[in-house]
Amino acid sequence: MTVLVTGGAGYIGSHMVLELIRKDYDVVIIDSLEKGHEESIKKSKLYVGNLRDGKLLDKVFTENKIDGVIHFAAYSLVGESVKNPSIYYENNIESTRVLLDAMIRHDCFKIVFSSSAAVYGSPTTDLIGEDELTNPTNTYGETKLVMEKMMKRYEIAYGLKYVALRYFNAAGADLSGEIGEVHNPESHLIPLVLDVALGKREKINIFGGDYETKDGTCIRDYIHVTDLCSAHLLALQYLNNHRESNVFNLGNGVGYSVLEVVDMVERVTNIPIEREIVEKRDGDPPVLVASSQKAKEILGWCPKYNELEKIIETAWSFKKNYPNGYKEK
Ligand code: UFG
Numbered sequence: 005m006t007v008l009v010t011g012g013a014g015y016i017g018s019h020m021v022l023e024l025i026r027k028d029y030d031v032v033i034i035d036s037l038e039k040g041h042e043e044s045i046k047k048s049k050l051y052v053g054n055l056r057d058g059k060l061l062d063k064v065f066t067e068n069k070i071d072g073v074i075h076f077a078a079y080s081l082v083g084e085s086v087k088n089p090s091i092y093y094e095n096n097i098e099s100t101r102v103l104l105d106a107m108i109r110h111d112c113f114k115i116v117f118s119s120s121a122a123v124y125g126s127p128t129t130d131l132i133g134e135d136e137l138t139n140p141t142n143t144y145g146e147t148k149l150v151m152e153k154m155m156k157r158y159e160i161a162y163g164l165k166y167v168a169l170r171y172f173n174a175a176g177a178d179l180s181g182e183i184g185e186v187h188n189p190e191s192h193l194i195p196l197v198l199d200v201a202l203g204k205r206e207k208i209n210i211f212g213g214d215y216e217t218k219d220g221t222c223i224r225d226y227i228h229v230t231d232l233c234s235a236h237l238l239a240l241q242y243l244n245n246h247r248e249s250n251v252f253n254l255g256n257g258v259g260y261s262v263l264e265v266v267d268m269v270e271r272v273t274n275i276p277i278e279r280e281i282v283e284k285r286d287g288d289p290p291v292l293v294a295s296s297q298k299a300k301e302i303l304g305w306c307p308k309y310n311e312l313e314k315i316i317e318t319a320w321s322f323k324k325n326y327p328n329g330y331k332e333k
Pocket of ligand 1 (some may be wrong): 081121122137174191192193194196208210222262
């Protein structure tokens with residue numbers, strides 16, 4: 005089976021490519037390399053270009069018999085999306101429209117979509133299920149919700165089948181230590197705190213200390229990137245076997261505060277981490293924790309690396325291997 009992975013050189017995409025290869029799938033990647041890293045891709049065919057380029061997509065679908073698509077390519081920074089909504093509408097929504105049109109033109113009707121907990125906004129329930137009201141608090145989450153709705157409309161119009169996976173906070177790195185989380189500039193909590201441990205940053209700024217949470221800092225549900233990938237493989241199988249669309253949350257069902265994450269990094273690395281409470285970041289919901297019961301029951305998903313300690317250990321191994329990102333080992 006040949007799978008097209010959009011955004012395959014990104015953080016989650018590159019882990020997905022590796023898992024697909026380990027399971028003997030043929031993999032074709034489209035990535036603009038604007039955010040992605042060519043060095044993170046192992047043994048697969050890469051087309052460099054923008055998803056909004058319909059001609060490039062025609063070339064990809066003509067040169068390869070694509071059986072299914074896993075769609076990661078998107079901008080994904082909550083704070084940036086609030087400050088600059090236009091690029092999120094263009095890069096996330098318009099790209100998806102061009103991709104879906106190309107799929108229909110080339111008789112490809114299966115897509116697994118990288119959605120997000122950000123579609124829910126700021127729910128008040130302890131464990132967020134898929135039936136929770138969707139009410140995004142930032143542009144990023146709104147674009148992910150619109151992309152899901154587009155797939156629904158393409159299902160009605162053309163028979164496209166999709167699985168939207170709404171993930172909570174992807175974290176950690178492949179156990180090989182050879183690929184991991186690299187953003188440029190770094191924006192995500194765990195790699196930033198690890199940079200403090202490496203001495204590359206003086207301290208971690210904690211965005212807000214007076215949220216109504218156990219210690220005043222935001223609570224998130226951290227899920228290992230390899231566990232996310234195993235859910236995508238199951239979603240592909242689900243589309244092959246059941247030929248129906250569905251939506252699943254992916255998380256561990258346990259919330260950790262920002263301070264707990266920083267403390268865990270201290271414990272794993274054995275290095276004291278300087279921290280400072282600063283202004284809240286726009287668009288940040290106080291608490292996001294998943295119920296993934298549905299994915300467990302219907303997809304048979306069983307996360308393996310669900311301890312925060314293990315997640316941080318794998319991220320730390322990668323960081324020590326690539327302290328300056330992929331370019332300079
Ligand atoms: N945080 C800090 N300081 C930092 C960076 C982050 O305090 O320097 C805090 C954030 O405020 C947040 C938590 O750490 O409370 C995690 O922040 P990240 O930036 O690592 O991740 P987000 O929760 O903002 O976003 C992630 C993904 C999104 C996805 C979202 C869903 O990046 O794509 O999870 O929950 F939508």
